[in-house]
Amino acid sequence: MTADSTIRPRRRRLRNTTKLLFIAPAAIVFAVVILLPIVENLFYSFTDWTGFGSEFAFVGLQNFARLFGDQQTLQAFWNTILFTVCNAPLQIGLGLLLAVTLKKPGRFISVLRTIIVLPIAISGVVLGFLGTVIFDPNSGILRAMSEAPGLGFLAQNWLGNSNLAMASVIAMNLWQWSGFTMLIFLAGLSTIPAELYEAARLDGAGAWGQFRNITWPLLAPAATINIVLTLIGGFKVFDIIYVLTQGGPGTATESIVMRVTSEGGFARFGYASAIDFALTAVILVVALVSVVLLRRREIDA
Amino acid sequence: MSATRSRQRRAARAVDFARLLPAIIWAVVILVPLVFLVFISLRTSLAYGVAPLAFPESFDISNYLAAWNQGAIPIAFVNTLIITAASVVGVVVLASLAAYGIVRWRGRGGGGFYVYFVLGLIVPFQLGLPLLFKIFAGAGLTDSLPGVIIVQVGAGLPLAVFLYTGFLRSVPLELEEAARIDGAGDVRTFVSIVFPLLRPVTATVVILTAISVWNDLIVSLFFLSTPGNQTLPLATIGFRSLISNNQPVIFACAVITVLPIIVLFIVLQRFFISGLTQGALRG
Incomplete structure (x- = not known):
């Protein structure tokens, strides 16, 4: 690259100052909207600021110590982990199954793809309405289905029963996001040359052999993106729980982002910032570890 | 001859359909709540109260x-x-x-x-x-x-x-x-x-x-x-x-x-x- 640029006349390439001018507007907006609040959050996590007025004192690590003794916060962390750990394999498995099934182009298949991706365009508010349509114990679809012989077990208070609420939230999340995971896998599948399958078929490989030896290894980059996005999305879960259960019944489905919002609302901004910071740290570690592990797998493959 | 071929074609189509079945089921799962959302939006609140999941009585906007x-x-x-x-x-x-x-x-x-x-x-x-x-x-x-x-x-x-x-x-x-x-x-x-x-x-x-x-x-x-x-x-x-x-x-x-x-x-x-x-x- 350097040797290259010494041969060519300089004016043919962008100068670094021009590049900086290209990057600067985005960098500034990003700094103000995303970065500045995070840095401030970190700062306030060491204070007892209420969120109102301008008075506060430094309390050291007190907010973080409190976090580890606060049953409700620990429960919210547990709920978030439970959501993430149960949702990720289901979403990725379903997305992969759908992508492999709908790989070949065709009119009927593209209609199916469109239907399956459609839910990502639906807002949280409308998702809440759909939750009523599906789960309502008196007027929901599941209740109506339970009248059929053998399906009586579907008559449940899905969102109001603390044993079922999280499962219902995860099901609704799959309903909304399986199509997005499918799209990324479809994008990955489209990069695999068809000749490889032909060669495998000539060698006598069956459908499973082709999947194991061609599809799965060559799908590794798409799998990496899907796994990382699903994990990050899981730890940040908020909207879907807020519109379906508001974190209830009790605190059975309260996620960590919801917990931060309510602590902030209770005029304990410093403590809320500490929870926020802990969550960001967890996401950062999970994202970095999974990227490193998965990239290694990609190279092995 | 042509009867065997059309039978083969039908068999191939059946295999294709079976392969698509999971995707078809999932598409139905996605569509049903959306369809009922639209159905309910076309009905009167009275009719909705009586039977929440019925087909719209009329296409009234x-x-x-x-x-x-x-x-x-x-x-x-x-x-x-x-x-x-x-x-x-x-x-x-x-x-x-x-x-x-x-x-x-x-x-x-x-x-x-x-x-x-x-x-x-x-x-x-x-x-x-x-x-x-x-x-x-x-x-x-x-x-x-x-x-x-x-x-x-x-x-x-x-x-x-x-x-x-x-x-x-x-x-x-x-x-x-x-x-x-x-x-x-x-x-x-x-x-x-x-x-x-x-x-x-x-x-x-x-x-x-x-x-x-x-x-x-x-x-x-x-x-x-x-x-x-x-x-x-x-x-x-x-x-x-x-x-x-x-x-x-x-x-x-x-x-x-x-x-x-x-x-x-x-x-x-x-x-x-x-x-x-x-x-x-x-x-």
Whole structure:
């Protein structure tokens, strides 16, 4: 690259100052909207600021110590982990199954793809309405289905029963996001040359052999993106729980982002910032570890 | 002879259908609640009370007219349209320029800027909103559409920069150099040569940004308070608390709010997979 640029006349390439001018507007907006609040959050996590007025004192690590003794916060962390750990394999498995099934182009298949991706365009508010349509114990679809012989077990208070609420939230999340995971896998599948399958078929490989030896290894980059996005999305879960259960019944489905919002609302901004910071740290570690592990797998493959 | 062949063809079709079965079942699972949402929106609240999941008695759009006329929906519709359009333009312009600068950067600086933006994919930006509100209040940007647009552009940048950068890495330098030899400046080279090449990724960025801005509740909840500034999700919630007993009218309102974004989505979706392939999987 350097040797290259010494041969060519300089004016043919962008100068670094021009590049900086290209990057600067985005960098500034990003700094103000995303970065500045995070840095401030970190700062306030060491204070007892209420969120109102301008008075506060430094309390050291007190907010973080409190976090580890606060049953409700620990429960919210547990709920978030439970959501993430149960949702990720289901979403990725379903997305992969759908992508492999709908790989070949065709009119009927593209209609199916469109239907399956459609839910990502639906807002949280409308998702809440759909939750009523599906789960309502008196007027929901599941209740109506339970009248059929053998399906009586579907008559449940899905969102109001603390044993079922999280499962219902995860099901609704799959309903909304399986199509997005499918799209990324479809994008990955489209990069695999068809000749490889032909060669495998000539060698006598069956459908499973082709999947194991061609599809799965060559799908590794798409799998990496899907796994990382699903994990990050899981730890940040908020909207879907807020519109379906508001974190209830009790605190059975309260996620960590919801917990931060309510602590902030209770005029304990410093403590809320500490929870926020802990969550960001967890996401950062999970994202970095999974990227490193998965990239290694990609190279092995 | 021809009978055997048609039997074979039918058998092949049956195998195809069996293979598609999981996808067909899942598509049905996705469609059924949406269909009932639309069904309910066409019925009277009386009929809904008697049998919640029945087929519409008649295709009556009076619930839609009621939702459009009663609520703050038309104003909210225009506000949401303005915010979404401006945010999409902002994200596309800023992110494509930035990604171009990053990819064509010689030495280490480019990678540093890349990490800087992609970090935004990780942090839950909603949690910064209370502090952002304080900062924006000082600048007089609260309860105003431009304020929300700036927040939405900032929130949309990380994914857009990630996708554009991934795509630009695979674009060869030769085209740009040819343009420069012909005397085009940096900005003109970008506008007339580079940006058109980015089209599939731009379509992807447009869809994803438009969906998240159009549907956003939390940013407008924090930043917009006067009724004249409300967005569709806010207005829908306000409308629901106003007439909580009339589910069909509220559902009609819900259909009005999702319809435009679904139409946009269906129009642009054919670029979606190629945009994701070229953006996400080359990065």
